[in-house]
Amino acid sequence: MTERLLVALAQLDPTVGDVTGNLARARRARADAAALGADLVLLPELFLAGYPPEDLVLKPSFQAACMAATAELAEDTTDGGPAVLIGSPWKTETGLYNAVALLDQGRIASLRFKADLPNYGVFDEKRVFTPGDLAGPIAFRGLRVGTPICEDIWGADPVECIAETGGDILLVPNGSPYRRGVMDERFAVAVARVKESGLPLVYLNQVGGQDELVFDGASFVLDADGAMVRQMKAFREDMALQAFVKRDGRWAPEPGDLTVIEEGLAADYAACVLGLRDYVDKNRFPGVVLGLSGGIDSAIVAAMAVDALGPERVHAVMLPYRYTSSASLEDAAACATALGIRYDTVPIAEPVEGFVAALSPMFAGTDPGITEENLQSRARGVILMAISNKFGAMVVTTGNKSEMSVGYATLYGDMNGGYNPIKDLYKTEVYALARWRNQNRPAGSLGPSGEVIPTRIITKAPTAELRENQTDQDSLPPYDVLDDILECLVEKEMALADILAKGHDEATVKRIERLLYIAEYKRRQAAPGVKITAKNFGRDRRYPITNGFRDPGRKIEVPEAPVPVKPMTDVVDF
Template identity: 70%
Template structure:
């Protein structure tokens, strides 16, 4: 029995499906743990496969590759160095489990299975895994360690079982994705388990982007008295040594890192940048290309792209037409110059007018409407995709959550692209992040400091500039009102009547709800983007496209006095 246990926390960024690459990362982290003198190294949940593996984990060949990798890591431990707790899919007869293996002394000593499989929001584990039995502790250097896996600590059943079967420290491997205020939520859950068990708890989280999810790391420990014992940084990989010592009948953390964790706008910015960086890097794109319109959304996306990839890998293109203002031209150029990116101007008039000429016989006798507006957007999308095809850079889309909610976007136009870092940010959040980034440059950002988004872009009224003197608020409610109503409809599923009772105009609430409903078909065709809110479109909110339900809400009479008219045609209809 020992009175000291040195644990290396391997807060790492795996790639789903890259079993060989993840094993190499695990080996490198174990080598660093050995250098630090660790007795044990702990990896995040399902580290060998990457998290979440989704239906990939159902492939027998993939399961076998993951289990071989665990056995290979186990063989390494014959060198007398640290033992390891490593997460991997594990087949036990006919059942497939989300598992953690203890490897030591050259072999797989024991395996523990996740009990509580989450099946809500972005999680879908009951689809692919079987729940394990209630676990007992594992033994390292004579110390009984409880290993609940992620969701196992969100209720008290598993940790209570571990306490009753003699666990002395709780080590929790996690694949816990980011959304705003999630770190505080995790700590609250961990504190509850510590209070119930009177055991210290070590929370080990994954870091990095995986499709729409971003994992923020921010691993931490709590002593049995609920005090924060150590805190690792957020949004970056790290291997840190923490020392636990026996103190009377229990254990406490004697030393470990104490990093600060970003919150609010800084955390959201870091999440968007990391999600974009990993999506581009893990899918091996050489860089990105986007349309820089002189508006707030494309400017923020360009700044995030430069922070993620560096200016040399970001190509911005202004695609002006007759309705593009001189102000937008100068704002886009100023933004590109501040960011240091390649910037080109490609006028689209010849292409748009060519389409109109081709369609003139078919459209004879009709008036100009949203159709001609969407031709402009689709021309821009075609040009950006051509540049992508020619040079390999991925097109970024730039629609915010407010626009995606109500369908204020054009299919095969401004929705063309491979990834959207602001997809889950409402319009007012985009403005707030622009102001925040102009005043701050966090560590790890590859873009310049200072004003990277010109003040005029933030100050001017938003406009799609698809017709003369157009403003977004000609078609939509003011963004502060729109965002507040959408948050209640999307994040909280509030009935129309309840929102109206809060003081929001009944006609606006009903119109926004209608637009939200009918735009589902567009969102199904949208590029993936970083999850920032509690309920994003895609993994979290899965509504049917064909949907006959209507919230009866409150009676509304639509008339000429309505404060904001509805967008028509492809940019949103009801």
């Protein structure tokens, strides 16, 4: 006789802190799973709290709300429908845990606590949670289910414990955020655990945006040989019914759909769109407003905003001054037309000249310069914030990672805004994404197909247009050079000597390193934005503002030192 278990994989988008809403989503998922005939519903890590809850999870009333919601959902299972495996914080006398609960037959049938708490990059779980002990599988309807939680499969011990104590399958709830290359890393880690344990594995990941993090979903199922038998969608909610069948004493997953998921530029673009959409919607903004300058950065952000929210929720404003070229006016208008968004023009001459007049007694005898240029940017920032205050739309800011790295941005000016979808994209990557978007309409996009960013915006020299005939390269090296140096300094933390060995000019590298360090105070005041790279500004790269270190650009000899010896504990003191 063949035994069979049907597991509904609910790849959903929770909201951090919305316990009532997340409980309602779990109930809807269970109802959908029941209609499919499922025996069990699997939901992502800490689903009832939302992930990551950060220090919110330290609030006793929040802990109590999550645990009460778990009990409410458990009561639902008296109806004879599917059991539920769901993540929630769990407080006991011994600590606060990242838990997964099995809810069945009207009760909380079992709990397992996350053992391996990540404490690197964007993760701070050791700050808020207590590590659980290694635990064996949960008995459920004729089989033994192992439930390692996310980081628990990135090392061997938790899965080894499950295998050695009779586990049959691995159901792994995850809150794993997107960054380039992470999908391949997850797959490699999961295959390693399958090969070591001989157990089939379900990797169920959260989807959706949470502040700077975007969770890409892309859940999958592996058989006991490590072969992928199901691939779920990326960057979108999804539900799949996964069958497990017992033959010859072993449980095996039946083959399912292998969805083609986004990779490369398509994945980066999807992450930016999803992060912006969820930030706007979860914070209940009616839409967004942005300055559309006729340049590449504001154009790609406008396209992302339309793809995320639809053209009716995006408002573009051109804010021209005497240095704004006719080409920029034409290009901004053409971009707005191609995207189908509202487009207004608000000249800034009057407020800028008002500032200059007000300051002229104090500035008498000085030459005009960067201060006067920044007044233009700050006038634009004030106007955009006024529009936001009046109509409720959130200001989207448009600075790229190259600019934010070297401080090529104005505090309280073009840095104004609530969110920045391109914050973790270098300038060369912005250009690549613009060309890609003109050739592709992403899945789930609310924007039009075809050329949405006029070609001239992509091909002309970038400029802030704060003075006559200005271009970015007046004060910065070419972006391909700048971005390579920045990637070496930021993502790779390379020594200057190693960067110079790549062929870069020493004076240029040292200048860029200096600009990177002294702009830290600006970045601390920048809007949040989508994490794309291995090391974004904010959650990943946390440098001091006051920082006297400069790499000398030569190899530093490290002195040899004796290895510390642990003190003996059995020495008798005479």
